[in-house]
Amino acid sequence: MSKVFVIHENSIWVEPLRTAFAELKTPYEEWFLDQGVLNLRAPPPEGVFYNRMSASSHTRDHRYAAEYTGAVLAWLERHGRTIVNDSRALRLEISKVAQYEALAAFGIRTPDTIAVVGKDNIAEAAKELGYPLILKHNRGGKGLGVRLFLSSAALDEHLTSPEFEDPVDGITLVQRYIQAPEPFITRLEFIGGRFVYAVRVDTSQGFELCPADACQVDAVAIGSAACPAVAPSEKFRIVEGYENPLIPTYEKFLAANGIGIAGIEVIADQDGRIYTYDVNTNTNYNPDAEARAGLFGMLTIAKHLDHLLKETRTARAA
Structure with missing residues (x-):
């Protein structure tokens, strides 16, 4: 029987969704994608796949969870499965640079930003952008790594201190602070x-x-x-x-x-x-x-996924 498959790496965040599925009697299965084996020779099961992979997965010692999810999504897409938040969504989830460029394509204003690789290049980028500014990780989540700086002296002190965090993908964003x-x-x-x-x-x-x-x-x-x-x-x-x-x-x-x-x-x-x-x-x-x-977001998500599941079953029966 087909079901909803929830792709994630943080069980606690899924608890409200489990409760909603139970209320709706929606069949589901969780795929905890931290480590595993993906057999590309076999087809995926039938159902609806909801990708909840997080940009902050590496902060929970799931360093390659996002990369593994990318592989799984490519496999699902090749077999034409119904996916909520597909590989394009994952790309934006784990890269704010990708987000901002995709938003810009629709004329959506984002803060002035310079992407920097290499800590030694941050000060020069900050000088070009001007103060006040913030630093953030290109791949972060939950606002982790975000710091506000009002002057070059404060930034220089931070860059030479143990408080500076190297981004997991090596890209630091120097961004204009919006007051x-x-x-x-x-x-x-x-x-x-x-x-x-x-x-x-x-x-x-x-x-x-x-x-x-x-x-x-x-x-x-x-x-x-x-x-x-x-x-x-x-x-x-x-x-x-x-x-x-x-x-x-x-x-x-x-x-x-x-x-x-x-x-x-x-x-x-x-x-x-x-x-x-x-x-x-x-x-x-x-x-x-x-x-x-x-208003209840997780219940609304569960209803949406349940509806998609019923649609896929009807399409297969036709």
Whole structure:
């Protein structure tokens, strides 16, 4: 019997989806892609494949999980399987450079960015861009590695300190800092390629913005001041009646890049200009914010996948 296959490398993040599948009685199976063997001579099983591989997988000691997932997706695509967040989506998940170039193709504004390979080249790139600026990893996730610098002296001190982190793919992004009039960003959630809701995220305590409970616990463990668990109770708040003229463009962008489920993070500067700075194809949701609003992302995802599964069964029976 065909089923939904969930591709991931973090079991905790899948717990809400398991609950939703149980409620809908949707048959599913999890593929934990950290290590394994992929037999390219055999066809994949029938079903719907939901790719939740994360750019931050290497931070959980799953160094080659994304690369392994890329191989599995190529195999699935060759056999014509139905995939939610395909290999094009994975490419954008693990490379912000790829994200920004794909967004630019749709006329979507991103912060001015210079990609740098080699720590010795960062200072020169920063001089060209100007201050204030932030450093971030091209392949990061959860805001890991993000640092704000107001001067060249502060940057030079960081680059020679043990605090500097080498990106896993060797690419550091030097990016113009967008000064918002208030300390928050907005994350737009899309399921089935369509806008579902927007959540306002308080950034006053830092850059780790993942809304999942698991991220909150992890941040406490490492003593992060940015942890949502110790932040104000309104750190995550779903915005009622949210409007953004870019939503139709975002939906076209997602469709063109094989992305069915994603969170897109945006920030507005003091003049009201909107900048899109991150696309998360492994999206998570904040349960407290959803409970207050009566909206449930994982249940909506489960319903979407269940619908796709029924469609594939009908197509095979025809």
